[in-house]
Amino acid sequence: MISTYITEAMQRSSWIRKMFEVGQELKRIYGVENVYDLTLGNPIIEPPDKFFEVLAMLSVNTSSGMHRYMSNAGFTEVRKKIASHLTKKNILESEFKHIIMTVGVAGGMNVILKTILNPGDEVIIFAPYFAEYIFYVQNHQGKIVISETTDDFDIDLHDLDCKITAKTRAIIINSPNNPTGKTYGEDKIDGLVDLLQTKQKKLKSQIFLISDEPYRDIIYDNTVVPSIVSKFENSFLAYSWSKSLSIPGERIGYIAVNPQMDGVSTILDGLIFCNRILGFVNAPATMQMVVSKLLNATVRVKYYEQKRDRIYQALTNYGYDVVKPTGTFYFFPKCPTADEMEFIERAKQERVLVVPGAGFGRPGYFRISYCTDDRTIERALDQFAKLI
Numbered sequence: 001m002i003s004t005y006i007t008e009a010m011q012r013s014s015w016i017r018k019m020f021e022v023g024q025e026l027k028r029i030y031g032v033e034n035v036y037d038l039t040l041g042n043p044i045i046e047p048p049d050k051f052f053e054v055l056a057m058l059s060v061n062t063s064s065g066m067h068r069y070m071s072n073a074g075f076t077e078v079r080k081k082i083a084s085h086l087t088k089k090n091i092l093e094s095e096f097k098h099i100i101m102t103v104g105v106a107g108g109m110n111v112i113l114k115t116i117l118n119p120g121d122e123v124i125i126f127a128p129y130f131a132e133y134i135f136y137v138q139n140h141q142g143k144i145v146i147s148e149t150t151d152d153f154d155i156d157l158h159d160l161d162c163k164i165t166a167k168t169r170a171i172i173i174n175s176p177n178n179p180t181g182k183t184y185g186e187d188k189i190d191g192l193v194d195l196l197q198t199k200q201k202k203l204k205s206q207i208f209l210i211s212d213e214p215y216r217d218i219i220y221d222n223t224v225v226p227s228i229v230s231k232f233e234n235s236f237l238a239y240s241w242s243k244s245l246s247i248p249g250e251r252i253g254y255i256a257v258n259p260q261m262d263g264v265s266t267i268l269d270g271l272i273f274c275n276r277i278l279g280f281v282n283a284p285a286t287m288q289m290v291v292s293k294l295l296n297a298t299v300r301v302k303y304y305e306q307k308r309d310r311i312y313q314a315l316t317n318y319g320y321d322v323v324k325p326t327g328t329f330y331f332f333p334k335c336p337t338a339d340e341m342e343f344i345e346r347a348k349q350e351r352v353l354v355v356p357g358a359g360f361g362r363p364g365y366f367r368i369s370y371c372t373d374d375r376t377i378e379r380a381l382d383q384f385a386k387l388i
């Protein structure tokens with residue numbers, strides 16, 4: 001028998017997976033090319049050529065000891081390069097000791113939450129949200145509190161103000177955002193930081209800001225993503241190369257900690273310890289070396305931007321109510337029917353798969369993931385025209 005908690009968690013588990021399974025079944029019946037699957041954020045684009053060049057170079061030029069256990073925080077040389085990169089890019093003035101290499105953002109977030117949460121501590125997330133946050137927080141006995149965003153998916157500081165209590169331990173922020181594609185502007189971030197500083201003083205507590213940024217480099221229209229981690233001392237940045245280098249299967253990322261954080265050295269020790277005891281031990285050695293040589297490389301972002309433009313133009317022409325995303329590879333349009341599941345079901349009948357907004361804590365919407373090929377997108381758009 002599996003545990004009661006896991007039995008229930010699996011039942012509540014992500015719509016994305018459920019739709020994926022529906023997709024597998026439809027593909028079996030109709031053939032892969034006749035199902036237009038827009039559910040998963042698993043990019044079909046291959047990593048840049050440079051990734052394979054570095055990988056090939058490392059396979060013949062491996063330094064002695066490269067494949068052994070190492071410090072649980074990762075290779076010092078790699079951490080130095082990342083700290084210097086973050087400093088140069090004005091993302092965070094930091095040294096190597098503020099960087100911990102992780103098994104993607106998923107690993108990084110679990111390490112952070114394990115380190116800071118006491119049972120019953122509250123963690124605020126913004127709806128619509130990345131559904132896995134709920135499980136990450138519950139993994140470490142935290143309690144989720146939801147703050148609703150505005151109609152255009154911006155942070156509502158008034159709502160957030162009402163949700164912060166003496167039990168609030170952390171706030172998770174994700175910009176550019178999955179599922180909406182929204183990037184929060186400088187003014188909003190400054191307002192958020194002011195609010196957190198006021199609350200910390202008033203409640204005499206430490207509130208952590210966890211900035212989940214796997215889409216930091218997938219941005220359009222020259223949008224500037226303000227550095228959240230440098231603006232607020234009690235903040236963590238969780239980054240991964242899953243999307244920017246299109247290597248989600250390689251499981252590589254890092255946590256950067258603001259050096260001004262209250263109690264920073266104990267927190268760093270805690271993070272390194274948790275990376276170990278959660279069973280990650282350390283991030284994959286070869287991938288650490290690879291990404292350290294590719295800090296300025298990304299996939300071709302224009303490839304996604306062109307898809308964003310095409311879908312936005314089509315959906316708005318058809319009459320869908322949709323906010324134009326400034327990053328990621330997602331759209332989060334409003335459902336044209338009051339009953340969201342009716343729309344999702346009709347779309348399924350047309351062999352188009354999308355994820356219901358309920359899976360992200362905002363019913364009445366659906367998510368399109370467009371990190372897929374143009375043929376699938378064009379066929380799906382034809383069906384969206386019909387569906388409305």
Ligand SMILES: Cc1ncc(COP(=O)(O)O)c(C=O)c1O
Nearest residue numbers: 041104105106130178240242248
């Ligand atoms: C918002 C968000 N956070 C975290 C993750 C996990 O990413 P990683 O592959 O780095 O663990 C994803 C993956 O889709 C995501 O969309």
